[in-house]
Each structure stands twice: as C-alpha cells, then as structure tokens.
Amino acid sequence: xxxxxxxxxxxxxxxxxxxxxxxxxxxxxxxxxxxxxxxxxxxxxxxxxxxxxxxxxxxxxxxxxxxxxxxxxxxxxxxxxxxxxxxxxxxxxxxxxxxxxxxxxxxxxxxxxxx
Amino acid sequence: xxxxxxxxxxxxxxxxxxxxxxxxxxxxxxxxxxxxxxxxxxxxxxxxxxxxxxxxxxxxxxxxxxxxxxxxxxxxxxxxxxxxxxxxxxxxxxxxxxxxxxxxxxxxxx
Numbered sequence: 001x002x003x004x005x006x007x008x009x010x011x012x013x014x015x016x017x018x019x020x021x022x023x024x025x026x027x028x029x030x031x032x033x034x035x036x037x038x039x040x041x042x043x044x045x046x047x048x049x050x051x052x053x054x055x056x057x058x059x060x061x062x063x064x065x066x067x068x069x070x071x072x073x074x075x076x077x078x079x080x081x082x083x084x085x086x087x088x089x090x091x092x093x094x095x096x097x098x099x100x101x102x103x104x105x106x107x108x109x110x111x112x113x114x115x
Numbered sequence: 116x117x118x119x120x121x122x123x124x125x126x127x128x129x130x131x132x133x134x135x136x137x138x139x140x141x142x143x144x145x146x147x148x149x150x151x152x153x154x155x156x157x158x159x160x161x162x163x164x165x166x167x168x169x170x171x172x173x174x175x176x177x178x179x180x181x182x183x184x185x186x187x188x189x190x191x192x193x194x195x196x197x198x199x200x201x202x203x204x205x206x207x208x209x210x211x212x213x214x215x216x217x218x219x220x221x222x223x224x225x
Binding site: 035 | 150155159203213216
C-alpha cells in the first residue's frame with residue numbers, strides 16, 4: 001500500500017515561530033503537494049513539486065516555503081507563523097499525470113494551531 | 116485559480132436513503148476524482164474517471180464523468196452510518212495540479 005507519512009499530527013506554536021512540516025512517501029512518486037484545509041473552503045493548494053529541487057507555487061503560497069532535497073521527502077516551512085495559518089495541512093503524492101492515472105494519495109494531516 | 120462548484124454543501128439523511136452530489140466547472144477537465152475524508156484522517160480516493168461519459172461503480176458508489184467534461188456526479192445507494200464524512204470532487208485539466216471542490220459533508224442518521 002502507498003504510504004504518505006506526515007511527521008506531526010498535532011502542533012501548537014507561537015506567533016513568529018518557524019514551523020517545519022515534514023512529509024515522506026514510500027512509492028517513488030514524482031509529484032508531491034501541500035494543501036491546507038479550512039472549514040467551508042475545501043482544500044487549497046499551497047505548493048507542489050514535480051521533481052527533486054523543483055517547486056511551483058499553488059494558489060495560496062504567501063507565508064510559506066517548501067523544500068524537496070530528496071524524492072521521497074517534501075517539507076513545508078512557515079518562516080514566521082501567524083494566527084491565520086492555524087489550519088489542517090495535508091500532504092499528498094502521486095505519479096506524473098501523463099501516461100498514469102494521476103491519482104493523489106494523502107497523508108493523515110497535521111493540525112497546526114498558532115497562538 | 117480554477118474553482119469547482121460542489122453541491123450540496125451538507126446533507127443530513129436517514130440510513131437506507133440514496134445520496135447524490137455533484138461538481139461543476141467553468142473549465143474542461145480530463146480527469147475527475149472523488150475522495151472521501153473521515154474525521155481526523157486524510158482524503159481517500161473512491162472513484163477515478165478519465166473519459167467523458169464514463170460511468171464507474173465501486174460497490175454502492177457510482178460516479179459519472181459528464182459529457183461536456185465540465186461536470187461530474189457521485190451517487191451513494193442505500194446509505195449506511197459508516198458513509199459519514201466529507202466527500203470531495205477533484206478535477207485535472209492540462210497540468211499536474213488537481214483542483215478540489217469545497218466538499219459535501221454527509222451525516223447519516225441510523
């Protein structure tokens with residue numbers, strides 16, 4: 001089975017702290033994604049990566065950065081956490097859409113609270 | 116960015132009833148996916164659709180890829196309590212990105 005593992009299920013941080021959310025997948029997927037999920041807003045794409053050291057902005061990249069040094073690992077970084085970044089963060093991975101089904105497999109989520 | 120209109124936003128039904136939800140887009144999609152998210156978990160893929168007009172079933176679930184390629188629906192027949200959760204549609208056009216609907220929250224009363 002495909003496994004996408006997010007390092008922390010629950011985090012509580014203070015305003016201004018630097019926050020790292022780690023995600024690891026074990027299926028050799030090229031694509032990896034970070035979404036945030038808020039009630040009534042669905043899943044919104046923050047950043048995605050289609051290869052090692054490659055990244056592209058999603059729909060709401062402001063206040064976030066990412067790192068993909070290895071194929072299996074995609075990290076989301078909040079340089080200076082703010083209260084409006086309190087949310088559920090979901091990592092996903094998948095094969096390249098071309099020639100493949102393009103399905104995404106999700107981790108269990110990391111619920112971040114910024115005080 | 117692109118957006119999908121998913122409806123209804125929430126549903127409260129009795130066990131045994133059938134459920135129908137749908138998604139529409141202003142853009143053409145090449146792929147439609149339906150996911151279910153249970154409380155405290157990440158979304159899990161239910162059904163994937165890759166061709167306009169395609170009708171696919173997975174147990175009590177049936178989904179269709181609209182002929183115009185701008186819509187899709189998901190039906191659940193004879194609902195049971197474990198069907199509760201949030202159902203998301205997702206579409207992909209010409210890029211690697213999936214666009215998600217805002218979700219339909221389903222509550223099933225025993």
